[in-house]
Amino acid sequence: MNNTSQKRHGLSKSRILLHRQCPKRLWLKVHHPELEEIDDGNQARFDTGTYVGEIAQQLYPEGVLIDGGNLAEAVKRTKEILKGDKRPIFEATFQSDGLLIRADLLLPNQDGYRMVEVKSSTSVKDYHLTDAAIQKWVAQQDDVPLTSVEIAHIDNTFIYPGENDYQGLLKYVDVTNQILDMTREVTEWISAARNTLTESEPCIEVGKQCNEPFACSFMGYCSPLAEDASEFPPEILPRVGALAAKLRSEGFNDLRDVPKERLTNANHQRVWRITKSGVAELSSEVKSLLAALPYPRYYIDFETINPTVPIWAGTRPYMQVPFQWSCHTEESKGVIKHDAYLADGKSDPRRLFAESLLEVVGNNGPILVYNAPFERSRMQELANYYDDLKNLLEAAINRIVDLLPIARNHYYHPEMRGSWSIKAVLPTIAPDLAYDNLEVANGGMAQEAFSEMMQLDVTSERYHQLYDALLKYCERDTLAMVRIAHFFEGVG
């Protein structure tokens, strides 16, 4: 695809960062934006970053925000404010050589300003340094007296005390020295990006750069799925590592064509054998393993939310806060009832979550989960937080039985394509329980639905729609576990 243009293209910091990742990515973004496949995750990352930036501003109540509605005005206004009494400036806007930047925080000190870029990650990443170098270079062209350049990232050891007190949420890392050399290269980066844009499409093959630092949104164009792509490529082998690329390089694009002797790992051989035969395998021992579990049996599943900026006192950034559980109780063989808890989204969900769960699971009987480390960790966190519930929660933790390793060790169906996730196993056992007719159909969607329920401006109608969708989803997960356990046991 060729599209050469001699016009001078406007550059922004994000465009230079795209060019640093891959010149072809910038070229396509400018000349063929219609080829881009927008990922909702990018928008979510952006929204999170914006919110963290707003919290950072709250930490400096004497600060002034430069309105970004009109960027030329913003540049002018920044200059005016810099001439006046020193005070924190948010979104200070500078422009040089056609490149415009907005600095998250400019914080005054005795000799000038600390320039701080606020990030929602929990550590400084390489691409933050590139970003900071560009910011610094542009600000320097405007003779801003910078005493340091810093990255403020989320401190994941911060425990929110409540009352909107976010002092300590951010950790400031001085990167001034780390970006010295990079800052000198910025002019070269700018001219390289401009050159790329005036030339024809760069000839760059897909490679490591396509996912670093973020997945490229032009993958569909650069690497379209071959029409004859195999349903069973070597990559489906569990924990395959470098072996998949090796097999591909030897011309094996379909696992079924790989000679048996090329696979030495027992699990690889099992997946290969079942894929090749097309016949599922269920071990003979699994029936007695399940039959040995006494009644009542509790099948439980949790949904959690992990806000970057903690919402409830006593929680940390990115902490998985449980807000919903579902429990199918099998009181005796085939006699099943269902219970559920879903927080209202208006206050800390944890206490009621824990109390209601303990009430339902009682004192005896196995508690079946799918991927126990997740549920176990959430319950232990609750036990650590609520002293009075600690013993009861820890006793419940000791009753947990994990169905995932049982499935992994005893069952495989070709259609699972190397995965033992509940979403991969279920359609092979109970296709009638598909998730595709549900409004909330996976954990990510459950988080989004609960976040929306928590919004102050959500309508009552929408709130109840989300509430019902969440209840249905979590119930489906635990019903799925019942069906999987029954299938293993040969019940029904």
Ligand code: SF4
């Ligand atoms: S998919 Fe890879 S090669 Fe293609 S534009 Fe993106 S980063 Fe470059």
